[in-house]
Amino acid sequence: MRNQNLKRQLCAIAMGGVATLLLAGCAGGNDAAPAADRDLGTPVAGVVPEGVFDGVTLTYAASGGIFQDGQRDAAWDPFAKISGANFLQDAFDAGKLKAMVDSGNVTWDITNATQFDTARGCGTLYEEYDYSQVDISKVPEGTITDKCMVPNILYGLVVAYNTDAFGDNPPTSAADFFDTTKFPGKRTVSQSPYVDPQTVEFALAADGKDVNDVTVADIDVAFDKYRALGDDVIGWTSGAQAQQQLESGEAVMGLVWSGRGYGAAAAGAPVAPMWDEWMIMVDSTAIPKGVKDPQAAFAAVNFYLGAEQQARMTELTSYGPVNVDAKPKVDATLETWLTTEHLETGIAPNIDFWVENYDALSAAWASWVTGS
Amino acid sequence: MTLKRALGALAVLIVLWLLLPTLVIIPMSFNSAASFNFPPQGFSLQWYENFFTDPSWLRALGSSLQVALVTMVVATSLGIMAAIGLSKVKFRGKALLESYFLTPLIVPGIVIAIGLYSLFLRFNLLGTLPGFVLAHTVVALPLVIINVTASLQGVDPRLEQASATLGAGRLRTFFSITLPLIMPGVTAGALFAFVTSFDEIILSLFIQSPQLQTLPVKIYNSVTQASDPTVAAVAVIAMFTSVLVMLTAQFATRKRKRVSA
Amino acid sequence: MVDIASIRDRAPRSADGAGTSKQIREPKNWRPFLLLIPAFVIVSFFFLAPLIDVFIRSITDPMLGIQNYVWLFTTPTNMVVALRTFGTSFLVTIVCLLIAYPYAYLMTIVSDRTRNMLQLFIMLPLWTSILVRTLAWLVLLQDTGPINGLLEAVFGIGPLPLIRSTFGVALGMSQVLLPFMVLPIYSALAKIDKRLLPAAANLGARPVTAFFTVYLPLSRPGIFAGSVTVFILGLGFYIIPALLGSSKEIMMSALMYQQISGFLMWGHGTALGIFMLATTIVVLALVGRLAKGTSLFAGRVK
Numbered sequence: 029m030r031n032q033n034l035k036r037q038l039c040a041i042a043m044g045g046v047a048t049l050l051l052a053g054c055a056g057g058n059d060a061a062p063a064a065d066r067d068l069g070t071p072v073a074g075v076v077p078e079g080v081f082d083g084v085t086l087t088y089a090a091s092g093g094i095f096q097d098g099q100r101d102a103a104w105d106p107f108a109k110i111s112g113a114n115f116l117q118d119a120f121d122a123g124k125l126k127a128m129v130d131s132g133n134v135t136w137d138i139t140n141a142t143q144f145d146t147a148r149g150c151g152t153l154y155e156e157y158d159y160s161q162v163d164i165s166k167v168p169e170g171t172i173t174d175k176c177m178v179p180n181i182l183y184g185l186v187v188a189y190n191t192d193a194f195g196d197n198p199p200t201s202a203a204d205f206f207d208t209t210k211f212p213g214k215r216t217v218s219q220s221p222y223v224d225p226q227t228v229e230f231a232l233a234a235d236g237k238d239v240n241d242v243t244v245a246d247i248d249v250a251f252d253k254y255r256a257l258g259d260d261v262i263g264w265t266s267g268a269q270a271q272q273q274l275e276s277g278e279a280v281m282g283l284v285w286s287g288r289g290y291g292a293a294a295a296g297a298p299v300a301p302m303w304d305e306w307m308i309m310v311d312s313t314a315i316p317k318g319v320k321d322p323q324a325a326f327a328a329v330n331f332y333l334g335a336e337q338q339a340r341m342t343e344l345t346s347y348g349p350v351n352v353d354a355k356p357k358v359d360a361t362l363e364t365w366l367t368t369e370h371l372e373t374g375i376a377p378n379i380d381f382w383v384e385n386y387d388a389l390s391a392a393w394a395s396w397v398t399g400s
Numbered sequence: 401m402t403l404k405r406a407l408g409a410l411a412v413l414i415v416l417w418l419l420l421p422t423l424v425i426i427p428m429s430f431n432s433a434a435s436f437n438f439p440p441q442g443f444s445l446q447w448y449e450n451f452f453t454d455p456s457w458l459r460a461l462g463s464s465l466q467v468a469l470v471t472m473v474v475a476t477s478l479g480i481m482a483a484i485g486l487s488k489v490k491f492r493g494k495a496l497l498e499s500y501f502l503t504p505l506i507v508p509g510i511v512i513a514i515g516l517y518s519l520f521l522r523f524n525l526l527g528t529l530p531g532f533v534l535a536h537t538v539v540a541l542p543l544v545i546i547n548v549t550a551s552l553q554g555v556d557p558r559l560e561q562a563s564a565t566l567g568a569g570r571l572r573t574f575f576s577i578t579l580p581l582i583m584p585g586v587t588a589g590a591l592f593a594f595v596t597s598f599d600e601i602i603l604s605l606f607i608q609s610p611q612l613q614t615l616p617v618k619i620y621n622s623v624t625q626a627s628d629p630t631v632a633a634v635a636v637i638a639m640f641t642s643v644l645v646m647l648t649a650q651f652a653t654r655k656r657k658r659v660s661a
Numbered sequence: 662m663v664d665i666a667s668i669r670d671r672a673p674r675s676a677d678g679a680g681t682s683k684q685i686r687e688p689k690n691w692r693p694f695l696l697l698i699p700a701f702v703i704v705s706f707f708f709l710a711p712l713i714d715v716f717i718r719s720i721t722d723p724m725l726g727i728q729n730y731v732w733l734f735t736t737p738t739n740m741v742v743a744l745r746t747f748g749t750s751f752l753v754t755i756v757c758l759l760i761a762y763p764y765a766y767l768m769t770i771v772s773d774r775t776r777n778m779l780q781l782f783i784m785l786p787l788w789t790s791i792l793v794r795t796l797a798w799l800v801l802l803q804d805t806g807p808i809n810g811l812l813e814a815v816f817g818i819g820p821l822p823l824i825r826s827t828f829g830v831a832l833g834m835s836q837v838l839l840p841f842m843v844l845p846i847y848s849a850l851a852k853i854d855k856r857l858l859p860a861a862a863n864l865g866a867r868p869v870t871a872f873f874t875v876y877l878p879l880s881r882p883g884i885f886a887g888s889v890t891v892f893i894l895g896l897g898f899y900i901i902p903a904l905l906g907s908s909k910e911i912m913m914s915a916l917m918y919q920q921i922s923g924f925l926m927w928g929h930g931t932a933l934g935i936f937m938l939a940t941t942i943v944v945l946a947l948v949g950r951l952a953k954g955t956s957l958f959a960g961r962v963k
Contacts, residue, residue: 422789480698500701506894510897
């Protein structure tokens with residue numbers, strides 16, 4: 029009976045504890061009041077009224093490093109200064125985003141996502157844009173690929189090669205990437221946890237296939253091409269790693285993001301891009317579904333799209349601007365890596381196919397990435 | 401060569417293997433070139449300069465220290481109570497309860513982290529000081545309990561009973577008799593708790609937010625996202641902090657041992 | 662025969678009647694339980710509750726049912742990764758055992774001061790964060806790093822893939838886990854009566870025989886405790902395989918993260934997590950059965 033008393037006391041205390049925690053959770057929860065509707069006038073890219081977002085906190089989530097720092101310095105911090113908002117930076121994680129959206133407690137306001145992410149998640153993970161609040165008149169043609177995005181940056185998946193090894197006889201086609209006799213040495217390819225359809229498309233392009241004619245069976249064909257390289261293929265799981273591998277010379281060739289290739293070159297590594305055949309990449313600026321203050325988020329994105337902001341962003345991150353009027357001041361090295369000059373030889377992705385066949389792609393990608 | 405000498409030589413090799421790799425970070429942090437390639441190319445203090453002039457690194461350091469201090473206090477208090485409680489209770493499930501407190505040490509961190517993230521998300525604890533402290537306390541608690549229990553075993557229970565018969569209340573007995581006697585274990589446990597929290601990475605990665613980021617999180621992000629050697633300087637600073645705290649723990653324990661013996 | 666217990670019970674009582682003997686019948690005191698409550702609550706809310714949450718998700722995301730576990734056991738990649746995780750952990754355990762045993766033995770035959778120093782050196786790596794140590798290995802083992810440089814200069818071997826390989830991961834893990842093997846083994850070795858080996862020699866046994874028939878079996882509790890600790894800790898490692906291994910060496914923890922973060926399949930990821938948890942518990946139970954009497958409270962080993 030003593031024990032029963034004790035048990036009851038313990039239970040009571042435990043219940044009390046749970047109750048307190050729940051109350052704390054609910055009390056300190058999201059602001060119940062919806063975001064106020066401010067009058068911002070007609071949106072003009074790169075412009076935001078002064079002090080209109082005083083006291084508002086916005087968070088931008090992206091993949092970090094120089095990329096995010098550059099965007100922050102070029103657009104988000106100036107926006108914060110003029111509008112009075114408090115702008116925070118966070119590291120993007122798709123799993124966390126889903127958890128946030130599912131739980132209704134969305135703490136990110138703007139994210140950088142791939143155009144495949146927004147195409148797939150439009151309406152479920154990402155909000156549909158209210159384009160009346162964002163000035164998209166200067167956005168490059170064809171870069172708005174679904175209703176849940178405006179472009180974030182214009183860049184590419186390019187072959188970066190070591191000029192010390194292949195300077196005299198550089199690769200000139202996607203097929204050259206897979207030719208280990210003519211171009212011996214290790215190549216680095218994406219094995220990041222995030223599926224990249226364009227890595228698959230690149231292999232198919234090397235076989236002369238048109239990306240608009242892809243079938244599901246082609247997915248395995250593409251991975252087998254990479255697997256056929258055997259030990260000559262190493263993987264990068266992050267942009268930083270890809271850059272590191274190029275810088276250290278571990279890889280003599282890499283299928284990497286143009287910004288990372290530039291990063292290695294700027295650090296003094298002997299790498300150059302191959303523009304004869306490359307994959308055009310457009311990242312999305314996306315708004316998570318259930319965002320707390322959509323008006324502020326759209327205003328920030330609108331500011332981001334300004335010519336001045338885009339020019340500055342390119343200067344800081346080396347990724348291509350998404351405003352046709354932007355005139356970034358670039359040095360010779362950066363100029364060789366700017367994708368905007370080589371759009372004619374670039375291959376645009378077949379987004380619809382990858383959205384439809386995401387499951388097949390991700391299963392194949394999982395196998396590729398885990399080395400099986 | 402006697403066995404002892406041979407073993408001694410082996411021990412030296414082992415110690416070198418344990419310590420040298422970490423020491424390689426030190427010259428790296430003085431590299432004048434902006435890369436991770438070893439050997440470093442020249443001497444420069446720029447990475448330390450970067451660290452001390454970058455508000456986000458300093459903020460992360462401050463957050464780490466703050467979280468670690470509070471965790472130390474919370475974990476030590478709870479740990480002392482739990483250790484004493486465990487030493488006094490007698491019931492059938494006692495071994496199970498002991499294991500219960502110790503399991504956070506062996507369960508894969510990432511599993512706890514994922515669950516913690518989803519829980520914290522619901523209760524708005526992400527990136528908050530209480531959230532961090534409570535999460536870190538869970539992994540620091542076992543170390544405090546182990547250390548305090550070890551000390552408690554050397555305490556003669558008759559001392560407590562004697563104090564009681566002399567009229568001292570339970571609390572007074574604890575503070576005047578028990579606590580001084582278990583001080584070595586408490587100090588060791590407290591400092592273990594501090595270092596565990598200061599170096600904690602896996603839970604912190606998931607429960608952080610831009611509002612509160614600890615140093616290990618920033619280091620990890622830097623290693624995986626950027627090729628910035630500043631992280632080597634930060635690593636050296638973090639390393640020295642932990643080692644200094646733990647060395648203090650060792651000396652405090654040993655000094656007390658000599659006194660109470 | 663003198664009954665010691667009865668003498669103890671007849672020990673003189675103090676003035677106010679309370680016994681001074683340890684055998685005094687203690688009143689069923691519930692107060693100590695109160696002391697346990699705060700710690701119990703914290704551990705329950707911030708450790709047990711998350712685990713329960715993970716479990717619930719594994720059977721409800723995206724729909725109620727065990728489909729995630731079906732996926733887990735029928736997808737070859739998962740089993741390959743699981744085997745690789747067990748294999749690497751096992752390898753690391755053996756390596757640590759082979760290195761730790763002589764070190765621990767040395768600790769028993771040196772002077773007190775030397776022993777304290779040896780213990781300090783073993784503990785020192787534990788005090789630096791695992792992240793810092795992994796970073797150091799990353800720098801050392803990379804293709805253009807000093808180790809490869811040394812190999813090339815002295816032995817003329819081309820750059821070996823030291824990172825992005827099981828070797829690199831095992832090396833990093835062994836360094837981190839070694840202290841967890843040394844301390845329990847030392848603890849057990851210290852309790853072995855030092856006169857046993859000379860006694861065996863006296864009875865005619867050769868040193869090697871004496872070691873295998875007398876010393877080694879007596880050190881078994883320490884070996885078990887250390888091996889179990891190292892193996893279980895190794896199973897859950899995330900940072901080291903993530904930074905030192907390539908995707909080809911992916912281990913369970915990273916696979917779990919990949920499912921959740923890369924594929925947004927919380928159901929799959931949490932199922933993997935519960936699987937990791939279950940294997941940990943099974944290993945503990947199995948070894949607990951094999952090494953009876955060894956509790957997690959090392960000090961209590963009698």
